Amino acid sequence: MSDGKFTRRALVAGAGTAALAVPAAGKLAGGMIDLGLPGGPSLRPTTPDFPGKRDMIVQRIRPPLLETPMDAFREGVITPNDRHFVRWNWSMPTEVRAGQHRVAVGGAVRKPVSLTLEEIAAAGEHVSIVAVNQCAGNGRGLSEPRVTGTQWGNGAMSCAKWTGVRLGDVLAKAGLADSAKRVRFAGLDVPLTDGAPQFIKSIPLDVALREDVLVAWAMNDEALPILHGFPLRIVVPGWFSTYWVKMLATIEVLTGEDESHYVAETYRWPTAPVKPGDKDFPTVPIEAMPPRSFITSHADGDTVARGRPLTLEGFAFGGDVGLAKVELVGAGEGGGWTAACQLGPDEHGPYAFRRWSVTLPHVTGDLAEIGSRATNTKGLSQPDALVWNPSGYARNVIERITLRAQ
Amino acid sequence: MRAALFLPLAFLLAACGAAPRVEFADASITLPDDPGDLPEGPGRDSVIENCTACHSPSTMLQQPKISREKWEATVKKMVTLYKAPVDEKAVPQIVDYLLAAQAGEGDVSRETPR
Numbered sequence: 001m002s003d004g005k006f007t008r009r010a011l012v013a014g015a016g017t018a019a020l021a022v023p024a025a026g027k028l029a030g031g032m033i034d035l036g037l038p039g040g041p042s043l044r045p046t047t048p049d050f051p052g053k054r055d056m057i058v059q060r061i062r063p064p065l066l067e068t069p070m071d072a073f074r075e076g077v078i079t080p081n082d083r084h085f086v087r088w089n090w091s092m093p094t095e096v097r098a099g100q101h102r103v104a105v106g107g108a109v110r111k112p113v114s115l116t117l118e119e120i121a122a123a124g125e126h127v128s129i130v131a132v133n134q135c136a137g138n139g140r141g142l143s144e145p146r147v148t149g150t151q152w153g154n155g156a157m158s159c160a161k162w163t164g165v166r167l168g169d170v171l172a173k174a175g176l177a178d179s180a181k182r183v184r185f186a187g188l189d190v191p192l193t194d195g196a197p198q199f200i201k202s203i204p205l206d207v208a209l210r211e212d213v214l215v216a217w218a219m220n221d222e223a224l225p226i227l228h229g230f231p232l233r234i235v236v237p238g239w240f241s242t243y244w245v246k247m248l249a250t251i252e253v254l255t256g257e258d259e260s261h262y263v264a265e266t267y268r269w270p271t272a273p274v275k276p277g278d279k280d281f282p283t284v285p286i287e288a289m290p291p292r293s294f295i296t297s298h299a300d301g302d303t304v305a306r307g308r309p310l311t312l313e314g315f316a317f318g319g320d321v322g323l324a325k326v327e328l329v330g331a332g333e334g335g336g337w338t339a340a341c342q343l344g345p346d347e348h349g350p351y352a353f354r355r356w357s358v359t360l361p362h363v364t365g366d367l368a369e370i371g372s373r374a375t376n377t378k379g380l381s382q383p384d385a386l387v388w389n390p391s392g393y394a395r396n397v398i399e400r401i402t403l404r405a406q
Numbered sequence: 407m408r409a410a411l412f413l414p415l416a417f418l419l420a421a422c423g424a425a426p427r428v429e430f431a432d433a434s435i436t437l438p439d440d441p442g443d444l445p446e447g448p449g450r451d452s453v454i455e456n457c458t459a460c461h462s463p464s465t466m467l468q469q470p471k472i473s474r475e476k477w478e479a480t481v482k483k484m485v486t487l488y489k490a491p492v493d494e495k496a497v498p499q500i501v502d503y504l505l506a507a508q509a510g511e512g513d514v515s516r517e518t519p520r
Contacts, residue, residue, distance in 0.1 A: 027441050041468055051435040061440040094437060098430035121428040146470035148480070179471045192460050193489040217428060230433045261487070 010184040033057055033069065035153035036300075037141040052225045054082045054394035059150055063088040063189075064227065068155040073315055074296045075351040077344075078130070079158035081220050086227045087135050087156065089199040089262075092189040092247055094226065101231055103170070103215075104233050107184075107253035110175030117231055122231040124169025129212050130348035131269035132159045132317050135242060136267055136286045140392030145276050147392040154294065154399070159317070159353040162235045164216030168209045170251065176205075182254040185234050185245035197261035201243050202254060203236060212237050214349075215248060238320030238350040239287050240394070242267050269393045276390070288320035290396040291382055293356070293374035302402040306363055310403075316343075318376035319396075322350030326360050329398060331369035333384045338340060341372065350377075445510065449503030453498040460490060471508045477501045 022282035030047035035057070045058045050066060052206035059065035066086035072079060098117055106112040113121070134157035150156075171183065184202035191198060207213060214235040217224060224230045229246025236243045242262070258264060293316035304310050316326045326343060329337040344355035356372070375381040386397040444450050444463045457466065472480075481497050484490040492500075 028438055035504075037470075040471055041470075044468075047438070049438040051437070058470065060464050061438060063461070064437065095434035097433070099432075101430075117428075117430040121430075126428075128492070148472060148476070150468050151468045151470070172493040191488070193491065196487070217430070223431070223433070226433050226435045231430055321445050 027063075028058065030055060030058075031301060033326035035067075035141060035151075037146075037151060037153070038144050041151075042141075050086070050227065052082055052227065053086075054080075056083070056086070057153070058154060060150065063091045065150055066227075067152055068158055070153070070155055070250070070294070070296070072155075072158075073294065073353075077159060077264065077315065077348060077355060078220060079160060079353075081160070081222060081225060081228070083136070084133070084160060084219070084228060085156045087150075087241070088189060088246075090189040090191050092187070092226070093312050095297070096188070096226065096230055096247070098231055101249070103248055103251060105170065105233065105251045105253075107251075108177040108180045108255045109171075109253050110177060113174045115170070115173060117217070119173070120165060120170060120232065121217065123173055123215075124165040126163060127166060127212070127214060128161055128163040128218075129214065129235070129237055129351065130161045131212075131235060131303040131351035132157060132289070132291055132353060133235075133241045134158075136240040136242050136393045137391070139395035142395065143386065143388065143392040145388070147390055149392055156393075157292075159348075160219050161221065161348070162214055162216040162236065163221070164213060164214040164232070167213045167215050167234065168211075168216050168249075171253070174253075176253060177255075179255040180205055180253045181256055182183055182258055184250075184252040184254055184258060185243075185248060186250040186252070187229065187233075187245050187247035188249050189247060190309055195203055199245075199262055200250075200252075200260050201245055201267075202252075202258040202260075202263055203239070203243055205253075207236065207239075232298065238289060240267075240289055242286070245283040250375045266391070267393075269270075269389045269391065274389060276388070278390075285372040286393045289317075290319045290394060291323065291327050291374040291376040292317060292319070292378055292396045293382065294399055294400060295370075295372055297357075300400060301404070303404045303406045304363055304367070306365070306405040308363055309359055309361050310363045310367075311357060311359045312372075313355065314372055315355050316354045316372065316374040317353050318350060318374065319349075319380070321377045322346070323354055324377045324379070326356040326375075328360075328365075329373050331400075338373075363405050367403040367405070369400045372402040373398050445507055446504050447503055449499035449506075452493075452499040453503050455488070456492045456496050456500060457484075460488075466504055469508070470507060474501060474505060479505050 028047040028049045030045050033046050047053045057067035064086050068085045102114045104114050137317040138156035139154045156257045186200045216235045232248040234244050235245040269286050271282045295314040297313040326341040328339040341356040341358040374381045382398045485492050
C-alpha cells in the first residue's frame with residue numbers, strides 16, 4: 001500500500017508547504033522551561049496549544065512528544081488527563097470513527113476474529129486499575145555522559161486510572177492455540193515511509209494473561225483522548241509504557257520469539273554494566289519498572305529557614321510492585337544519614353503514585369545533595385549512582401537537590 | 407478544536423445484573439502547526455528537504471553535542487532502518503549544518519515563540 005506513504009518527491013513537496021512556507025503564524029503560544037539537562041540544550045517551549053492539554057513541555061511537535069511539567073506532581077497521586085505526558089513513535093490519525101474501528105485478533109488462535117468496540121467492551125468484566133505510565137526513556141536527557149534520543153527531563157511519566165476489559169478476555173474471543181507464546185500489538189500509527197518498521201510490541205503470554213493487563217478505553221473516567229490512544233490502548237501495569245500500545249487495531253498471537261525491530265533491536269538494555277563506547281554486549285528487553293521517588297515541595301537551590309523544622313514532601317512508586325519505604329538521604333554514597341519518610345495512604349494499589357513526607361526537626365545548615373530513596377516490596381532500592389546505558393533507559397538514580405539554610 | 411470525546415459513564419454506575427454499557431463516540435483533534443524553525447546556516451535547505459517532512463527540527467536541535475561520526479551514523483540509520491528518502495549527496499551538508507547548529511553559542515531550542 002503506498003497511499004499516504006511518502007515518496008521522496010512527496011516528502012520534498014510536503015516539506016515545502018510544511019516548513020518553507022510557514023512564517024511566524026505557526027508559532028505556539030506559551031513560555032519556556034529549563035529542564036536542567038547537563039551541557040544543554042536545556043530550554044524547551046511550553047504550550048497549552050495541544051488539544052485537551054494545559055501547559056505541556058514540547059519535546060517535539062510532529063509526531064507529538066509532550067512532557068509533563070514537574071509542578072503537575074506537587075499534589076495528589078492522579079495526573080489529570082490534560083497534564084498526562086504524550087509519546088508517539090510514528091504519526092497517528094487525528095480522526096477515528098468509532099463505528100468503523102475493528103480490532104483483529106489473529107495468529108496462533110483457534111478462530112481469528114475482528115471485533116467492534118462494542119464487542120470488546122462486552123468481552124468481559126469491566127476492570128479499573130490505577131497505574132503509572134512511564135516512558136522507558138524518562139529522564140534520558142539527564143544522563144551523564146549524555147546519550148542521544150528524545151531528551152526528556154523526568155516528566156515522561158504520569159499516573160491515571162485505566163478502565164477496560166482484561167486482555168485475556170479479548171484473547172478468549174479468538175481462543176488461544178496450544179502453541180501460543182507471546183502476544184503482539186499494533187495500533188493505527190504507521191510509518192510515513194514504505195519499508196520502515198511499524199511500531200509493534202509484544203509481551204510474553206503469562207504477562208498477557210495477568211488479571212490486571214487491560215484493553216482500556218477510559219482514562220480517569222473519560223474516553224481515551226486521541227493523544228493517548230483512542231479508542232483503545234493496552235495497559236500493562238508495572239511495565240514501561242512502550243508496551244502500552246495505543247489506538248489498538250491488531251492483536252497477534254506469536255508461537256515464538258518476537259523478531260520485530262521494536263522488541264528485538266531497540267527498547268533493550270545491557271544485562272551487565274557497560275561504559276560509553278562499549279559495543280556488542282548482550283541485551284534484554286526493557287520491561288518491568290524499578291522504583292523511583294521525587295521531592296516536590298522544594299527545588300534545587302531553594303532556601304530554607306535555619307534553626308527551624310523543615311517538612312519535605314514528594315511522591316514515589318515501586319515500579320512493578322508496591323512501595324516498601326521512602327527515605328530521605330544525605331550526600332554521598334550510602335547517604336551518610338537517612339531519615340524515614342511517612343508514606344501517604346495506599347489509595348490506589350501497588351502500581352500507583354504514592355505521596356510521602358518527612359519533617360527534619362531542626363535545620364542546622366545547608367542540606368547539600370539530599371535526595372529521596374524509594375525501596376519496593378521486592379527489596380529493590382534506588383541506586384546512588386546512575387546505571388548508565390547507551391539508550392538512557394530506566395533511569396532511577398536518586399534525584400538530588402541542594403537546599404540553602406538562611 | 408475539541409471533538410466530543412466524553413463517553414457516558416454508565417459503565418461505572420452499572421447496577422447489579424445489568425450489563426455494563428460503554429458508548430463510543432467518534433473522535434477527532436487538530437494538532438498545532440509545526441513552525442519548523444531551523445536557524446539560518448549553510449545546508450539548511452538540505453535539512454528541510456531531507457529531514458523535516460517526517461519529524462520536527464527539535465528532534466535534531468535538542469540533541470546533546472555529538473561527533474560528526476555520530477551524526478553521520480544517525481543519518482544513515484534514518485535511511486537504512488527508517489527508509490527515509492534522503493538524497494545521498496545531501497548528507498555531508500546535513501551533517502555540516504547540524505554540527506554548526508550545535509556549535510552555536512548558548513542554548514539552541516528552536517521551536518520557540520520569539
